[in-house]
Amino acid sequence: MIVSGLDINDDWRFGRGKASYLRNSKAIAQNVKTRLRSFTDDWFLNVDVGVPWVTLLGSRKNEDRILRAIERTVLQTEGVLRLDKLNITLIDKNRRANVILSYTDVFGSVSSENLEIP
Secondary structure (H helix, E strand, O other), X not given: OEEEOEOOOOOXXXXXXXXXEEEHHHHHHHHHHHHHHOEOOOOOOOOOOOEOHHHHHOOOOOHHHHHHHXXXXXXXXXXXXXXXXXXXXXXXXXXXXXXXXXXXXXXXXXXXXXXXXX
């Protein structure tokens, strides 16, 4: 697996030839992160991509639904074998969430992510 790499601002990296691309476990990790930060209905070519964050974070007592949506998104990411750990902290007043997860990919690597979802 090869994907175009992102910099620390989540912008595409250009101008470094093959060094601008990520491969194997790093590519899978970037895809997991990107898919979890994507909102459904946000990309007109595929409105089903992403997580329905607006709906889920807009209602109270949705933690189980949020966990299932995150789990489904991670496990449907190409290259992910299993989800090893998943925890979420909801920040109600700002409609944000902090997601901590760990998963194993097809290359045998265990990756961890700590994402804040706006």
